[in-house]
Amino acid sequence: MPAVGADRDIVVSLRTLGDHVPEVATDGGPALPQLLEQGQAAMHALDFHLAAQHYCSAARQGSVDGQYRLGRLLLQQRSVPKAQAQGRFMLALAAQNGHAEALQFFDEPGLVPLDEQRPQCLPDPAAGSLEDRTEPVSHEVVKRYLDQLNRERRRWAQRVQERAPYYGVDPRLAVSIVRAESNFNPFAVSPKNAQGLMQLIPATAKRFGVRNLLDPQQNIEGGLAYLRWLLLRFDHDVVKTSAAYNAGEGAVDRHQGVPPFPETQAYVARILGFYLATRHQPPPAPQGKAAPLKTDRSSPRG
Template sequence: MATLISGLRGALAFLPARRVGPVLLAGFALAVGSAGAVAPNSLPGDLHELVEQAVALEHGEGVPRDPSRAADLYCEAARAGSAEAMYSLGWMYANGRGVARDDAYAATLFEMALAKGHVGAEKARSMVGEYTGVVPDCLLPRAADRGFAARDSWDTRKYLASLPEHKKKVVEMITTLAPRFSIEPRLALAIATTESNFDPGATSPKNAMGVMQLIPETASRFNVKDSYDPVQNIKGGLAYLRWLLAYYQGNVALAVAGYNAGEGAVDRYRGVPPYKETQNYVRRILAFFQRNDHPFDARVVAASPALQALKAAGQ
């Protein structure tokens, strides 16, 4: 076993890290992580150095061994998108080194690394049991990043209880995954119910697919390989919604109009496009969500130039 672990840990691969805001990287890596492995030195210097420090602390290479501190550094790098850090932290949980042993956490971290193209993660993933999506606390959005959590006291459990059994699993996925993308569950549910009524197999005449009705271009943009896989589809839709909320600086009407008609149409019309379908869509979402603003992370993307022009004109 020790030989296998050593061999797996030696088969490391990195992808360029992308700092896309205070979101749980489990969601980010599985939804929008790039595919394919590249050389370790392609990481940004500060992130590469962070991982190297963690490796040194984990193994006592040139510094006193400190597995607990190593786990903290790996987690910080994992949040920033390092496949190596995800993989290494997974092994720490799998072996109870510096952290309490937890195979479920290890499975999630290996799944994250695998989604980012890590060449050793697939074998590691097969050794730790079923993937459930649970994550260690260090990967949860920090308190300062979770302003949205206190904004909406809507009872998701009561809503879930009101649904027929065949919809509950998908709704549970959405309510679990939405906070990982810094999105309030009620807004995510409003999108999903309006788009597909929670049907993973739904296909529109415009070839929009799955729970969140992703067209092929959007699926490709957010690295969704199988639009009919509900987890991939939901994560792709949430990643897009998070992007739109940042692009329109938390303006829910513009963000959901962009989700329906595309941000190009919203920018072109400098507001909700004059399409009956889109206007009805926005009204339905707002009736369910019941708020016109939503917290957003400005680090995800620069604000829409059209939105900036509207603000400059005092509209």
């Protein structure tokens, strides 16, 4: 990786800017654009610790730009070798998640950093401490978050909440998944051809009876059916379920937990950062006829 020649050495302490204790959001917290703006404002004020906290909070929520900015900031602590390693970790994470500027730092595409280089503020989603989280995010926090969405996206978020109980899925977990997948954009398409609100790939869509991936109603039904299938398969373990939703259940089986993929690890951290609990809390059975679960023995991902 080439050096960041235009950046000066930031000397703040022997600790790195990524070694602060991670914050656990309990009230919804600032939206990603606000975190990035606050980080930039702190940079202009030369408050590098505060900038690192804002950028790491954004990175924990899955912001690729937050990952990149934290990496660049850590690399500016040139007199602290640990910070250099952490900076490379963050830039590699951002590069693997498709950040164009981060990709320019690597001569070898696909470089995967060592996990011991992970900044303390970005905890490993496979760490045992996650098992202590028992209570999901409150319904009030979810409502406050959804109220910040524009009218169209809020409409689909409410639809997700309405339909989730018919599949035995906690609406709060369903919201967490869709938030991470598409941020409630029904026309989102990923570089890997995952499509729609719940970012279904064609094989998964076919398996769960979705004919039109960009039809929001069908996409929600198929995504919830797949999410229910994963929850049952992994005995309501949110860590393994969310990892499987991102990387496929085959990858989770092979690695006996969260795969060592930076993208998947960041994804799991983002789900837990919003849902909070590591065990799924099934909702009460809704009134009326339950939605059918369409499945077969084939593996839709991984």
